[in-house]
Amino acid sequence: MSGRAVDRPAGPSRRAVLGGAGAGLAVGAAGGAWGRRAWAQAPAADAGAALGGARVPFHGPRQAGIVEPAQARVEWAAFDLLSSTRRDGLAALLRTWSAAAARMAAGEPAAEGENQIALDAGPSSLTVTFGFGATLFDKAGLADRRPEALAALPAFPGDALDPARSGGDLWVQIGADDALVAVHALRVLVRLATGLAAPRWLMSGFARTPGATPHPMTGRNLMGQVDGTNNPRPQDAGFDAAVFATGPDWMAGGSYAVLRRIRMLLEGWDTLPLDRQERIIGRRKSDGAPLSGGPDAVERTPVDLAATDPDGVLRIAPDAHVRVAAAASNGGAAMLRRGFSFHDGLLPDGSPDAGLLFAAYQADPAHGFVPVQQRLARGDGLSRYLRHEASALFAVPPGAPEGGYVGQPLLEG
Template identity: 70%
Template sequence: MDEPDTTVDPDAATATTATTAAATTAAPAAPTTPTAPTAPTTGVSRRTLLGSAGAGLALGATGGALAADAAATHRNTGSAVPAGSAAPTLGTAATPFHGPHQAGILQPQQARALLAAFDLADGAGRDGLRTLMRTWSATAALLAEGKPAGEHENQIALDAGPCALTVTFGFGPSLFDRTGLADRRPAALTPLPDFPGDALDRSRGDGDLWVQIGADDALVAFHALRVLQRQAAGLASLRWQMSGFHRTPGATARPMTGRNLMGQVDGTNNPKPTDPDFTARVFAAGPECPDWLTGGTYAVVRRIRMLLDNWESLPTDRQERVIGRRKSDGAPLSGGSESTPVALDAVNPDGTFAIPADAHVRVAAPAANGGAAMLRRGFSYHDGLLPDGSPDAGLLFVAYQADPARGFVPVQRKLSRGDGLSRFLRHEASGLYAVPPGAPQGGYVGQALLDG
């Protein structure tokens, strides 16, 4: 888990997500591709279909469908809902699938997330992968508008709107050998090194294909994954799956930085999309980047279990010294408010550093890591209890960056060796994926690689 000051806050992506806000009231038309799933109901929303399914069902869904989300506007644009205006309902928020970057990267975290990896079937090859990505992209575009999936539609989310659904696809290092594309694998797509303290379960990491699904409704997220899994039959099989959650839009009276399961404000003072070096830090480009990935990015995925029983046994002031910030409001121990820059040279009256030597914010400070930065879009998880009775809970860490060798890797090396917080964390799964740029209307994710 990285100090927020080294990462990019997607909740602050006001300039980049303006198109998302416009889509909350008018979703674009579904793309047409040669292999797009089709069904008689294509173009009809799931909610409209419900009306013909029976009045009893419609009445049963009314309460959830009409739950007003007063934070929906600032969720998508960073601005408050104007006084006296009608806030959009939670389910109506929509994020277009097509665009220069894949959806699910620059948008704020949704309330629910599913992360999954697939392995390509033996013999599927490049042609099979092309077929799969065409189908998946067409399906994701339909679901992002709140429309039925077409092929393999199961009606799980029939009574819901789009609920800010996003589907993001990535390619693992192993995919290129399995499709005869080893010569087009990016040099930066090298499996992550082992870090001190790692306790990785290899069966829950890596994979040929990676999928990130986010939505503000759990059924909408599950529906998307289930449809994609069935559409992959014969071409790819599920390798692992993880479920996460984030604060639900509108849960706080005003927009606030979220908290993790340790109770810490997580995401303070992150770089913003308006910063001049934002694009260079997040999106791949340059002579070392293959043409098909230009405008894409790399996703590091880590399952980080928090030792919550140990953490919660510490008094609050000890927790704050481990992090370097006040727990109540996220302000640095060097003084000020949440947004005040951390003063690493500040001292207490007794001459000791206000920010301890092994505090998370000090060890992970950008100045101590060559300015390394990542766009972080993580989700909390809780999967019950372990055999010893401790909670299996923590963070599904997802970080997007232009080059993991200059972003995640050096920061994690330093954290694993000198961060006081590492005593309360266990890194249990890991993966690195090349995330292609977004697909244009009528195209599919990865087309420049697979058709080139």
């Protein structure tokens, strides 16, 4: 793969330091050290500059915010076009949004819509990613160009979806290692949409702050579980084919993002004994090692679904999450997960409104998220502790070159 923001040398990873306008250290995620924040490898002469100054270029063959490690803060915003907005209005919006995103990613003021919230800070690895929902195409007079891969997701057993927090004509994913930088970008983009599109829903999430762990490692979710061990890595064979689309024309090099707001029933989960939690997942909680591997196993020890204990009992339970997920993947399903935790206060019953902002990128959801979720919703012991409360599917077009904007080949093609 030749994506702008990722380099994948076979040997030691190198940072992609790019020139261009704006101060700051321009770096991409290092494919050779997936899960590591490449800029943590930058000279540590000034720890401050390393975090704030880290810069992920907006322009490039692929949109930023897909293969880069999850930042400390994410904002998801869905927008609906106003009824008066036509194709030219949508093009104007995307042109304006792209220009503002490029400036902010470079550490420059957004100019239009600028409110100075982020004036003192560096871009802090800001990425802005745009997506198009199925409903966008009719409204913008582009129904004949809607990709088949944007077909509605099927209903899954156990779904408890809130339409008001699902779907949307447009999606923006904003990630940064500083919350004010992320919220600044959100406010700028909302203001720039005035008169053309209105926010439909917003969600905020978080992942590790760079440097919170002594060395880079797979993150944990709010169940306390190491989450993402088997996520495909850019250097893996077949990564590009699984994650990035080859068509239709304007989508070549793009991807499809499935979003699910998955609330965790933490009050039940947290009262389970540790061994019960581990049996439900199929991995040790302390380090993520598979239960099939014995005490010497580590996180990356391959899962052995056939392993039994001396009594002949399967070490990975029939309904363990890793077993059901693995079975689903046997058909070749693969997706790149890039989730964030959320914690939005209390529900009326006093339980925490918390869980996972799940995002999965794939070349085609029909061969990625859909078959996996069909199996998980039916057979995964973990499902009893999860509620899928919102869902969306967006086409994430390829990136824009300098001077261009995301979606230009669709809107001007």
